[in-house]
Every structure is written in C-alpha cells, then in structure tokens.
Amino acid sequence: MTDVKETPLKKVMIIVAKANIEDVYAGLIMANGAVMEGIEAKLFFTFFGLDAITKNQMNKLHTATVGNPGMRMPNGWSFPTLLGAIPGVEAGVSSMMKKQMDELDVPPVDEFLDMITAGGGEIYACKMAADMFKLTKDDLCEHVKAIITVGDLYAMSGGDGTQIIFT
Amino acid sequence: MAEKTFAGKTVEVTAEGYLVNKSDWSKEVAAEMAKEDGIELTDKHYEVLGYLREQEAAGASLTIRKVGKSGIVDIKGLYQLFPGGPLKLSSKYAGIAKPASCV
Numbered sequence: 001m002t003d004v005k006e007t008p009l010k011k012v013m014i015i016v017a018k019a020n021i022e023d024v025y026a027g028l029i030m031a032n033g034a035v036m037e038g039i040e041a042k043l044f045f046t047f048f049g050l051d052a053i054t055k056n057q058m059n060k061l062h063t064a065t066v067g068n069p070g071m072r073m074p075n076g077w078s079f080p081t082l083l084g085a086i087p088g089v090e091a092g093v094s095s096m097m098k099k100q101m102d103e104l105d106v107p108p109v110d111e112f113l114d115m116i117t118a119g120g121g122e123i124y125a126c127k128m129a130a131d132m133f134k135l136t137k138d139d140l141c142e143h144v145k146a147i148i149t150v151g152d153l154y155a156m157s158g159g160d161g162t163q164i165i166f167t
Numbered sequence: 168m169a170e171k172t173f174a175g176k177t178v179e180v181t182a183e184g185y186l187v188n189k190s191d192w193s194k195e196v197a198a199e200m201a202k203e204d205g206i207e208l209t210d211k212h213y214e215v216l217g218y219l220r221e222q223e224a225a226g227a228s229l230t231i232r233k234v235g236k237s238g239i240v241d242i243k244g245l246y247q248l249f250p251g252g253p254l255k256l257s258s259k260y261a262g263i264a265k266p267a268s269c270v
Contacts (some may be wrong), residue, residue, distance in 0.1 A: 029269055032270060033269055033270075035246075036231065036252070036253060036254060036255070037252065037255070038251030038252055051267065064251040076265070079204070093258055104268075105228070105230040105232050105233060105268070105270055107232055107270075111232075114242070115231065115232065115235070115242050118235075118243040118246060119242070119246050119253070120246065147218075163172070167189075
C-alpha cells in the first residue's frame with residue numbers, strides 16, 4: 001500500500017464566466033464556503049459573469065427558462081421550452097429562485113459579496129471581458145479590487161494547496 | 168467518540184471536538200476549548216455564543232448571515248473573533264452541533 005499524504009486546501013481561485021443565477025451563485029457559495037473554512041478565496045469574473053459585479057445588473061440576474069433541461073414545473077413535470085419563451089415567464093421563475101434561496105438564508109448578490117469580502121475574499125474582473133463590454137471600474141460594484149489580466153490571475157495562483165475552479 | 172477534560176470536567180466530544188451533550192457546556196468549558204485553538208474568549212465572544220445557543224434551542228438553522236444581522240457583531244467582526252472559522256469555531260465553543268449549512 002502506498003502512503004497517501006493529504007495536502008490541505010489553502011487557496012481557491014474561482015472563475016465565473018456566466019450570468020445565470022445558478023452559475024453565479026455556484027461561484028459565490030464556493031468562495032464564501034472557502035473563507036468560512038479559513039481557506040483563502042479569490043473570485044475572478046469574466047465574460048457574462050461580469051454581470052454579477054456590474055452595479056446595474058448584479059441584483060437582476062436571471063435563470064434561463066429556454067434551453068435549460070434541468071428546469072421543471074413545481075410538480076416535477078418538465079418545463080416546455082416554448083412556455084419559457086413567453087414574456088415574463090423567465091422573470092417569474094427567476095424571482096421564485098431568489099425567493100427559495102432567501103428562505104435558505106442565501107443573500108442577494110451584493111450582500112453575498114459583502115459577506116465574502118468581510119471574510120477576506122477578493123473579487124476581480126477580467127480585463128479582456130471588461131474591455132469587450134466597454135466596462136470600467138466605475139461600472140463595477142465597490143467590492144471589485146481590480147480589473148486584471150489572465151496573467152495576473154495566474155500570478156496570484158501560486159503556492160502549495162491552491163486550486164483553480166471554473167464553474 | 169472521544170473524551171476530553173475541560174475545566175476539571177470530563178466530557179464526551181466528537182472527532183472534530185464538538186460537545187456530544189449540550190448539558191456539559193459551561194463558560195469555563197468554552198474558554199478551555201477556545202484556548203486549545205489559541206483564542207482567548209472575551210465578553211463579545213460570549214455574547215455570540217449566547218446568541219448561538221439561544222437560536223439553536225429555538226430550532227433555527229444557523230448561518231453567518233443570521234449572526235451578522237443579530238446586532239451583536241457584523242460579519243467582519245465575527246471573522247475577527249473566530250479567525251478561520253466564524254461559524255464552525257463559534258458553534259464548537261457554544262457547545263452546539265457542527266453547523267450543517269452551506270452559508
């Protein structure tokens with residue numbers, strides 16, 4: 001038998017590239033969970049994930065009701081894509097998701113970022129995506145520490161026990 | 168289950184050091200548990216522990232968000248009181264079970 005030596009996780013770099021409620025929250029929950037365990041966490045938002053840290057968009061995220069095979073009716077039936085295309089349906093489903101998360105004490109995005117940064121977590125925006133969407137630091141929420149390049153991200157990823165997670 | 172002696176009292180603890188019997192808890196036990204982790208409990212710490220015990224007794228599921236809204240301490244303060252484990256360590260010293268929430 002070989003001796004397996006476990007190396008404890010010390011740092012996570014979490015990359016969020018999509019703007020759906022569930023994609024953003026996956027990253028936020030993992031980052032918050034890390035700092036709560038004493039693990040250093042840095043969140044890097046890129047492409048549509050930038051919505052989650054853009055002042056005007058961050059609390060208006062949606063979950064996709066079209067082309068989402070995981071969507072179901074409250075009774076468990078599958079959710080017809082055509083129904084999801086009706087105006088207002090996506091907004092209704094999204095607000096239901098937020099309500100259900102609130103019941104589990106999962107906060108809105110801005111408050112979640114408050115919690116993560118209060119625990120020492122750091123929030124970064126991707127430079128290329130920000131340039132592409134014509135966003136400057138002023139468009140982003142105050143939690144954002146800096147707009148950085150992918151090279152900067154890798155430079156921050158050094159050290160034993162670091163993992164990069166792409167949600 | 169393991170046994171440990173805190174403040175001259177032998178108590179049963181889980182593998183992670185949480186008290187098995189809530190009734191074994193006392194301020195002195197809490198202080199010695201915290202000391203093992205290098206934390207000196209102050210009045211502010213005890214206020215948080217008291218709040219957690221009350222909430223737990225009322226059947227509430229505990230999150231750092233809830234503690235942050237308790238009016239006792241904000242989340243940043245909670246991290247400062249219990250470095251590296253705001254909810255895990257505070258629950259341990261409060262003599263309640265390990266938190267089962269993801270937030």
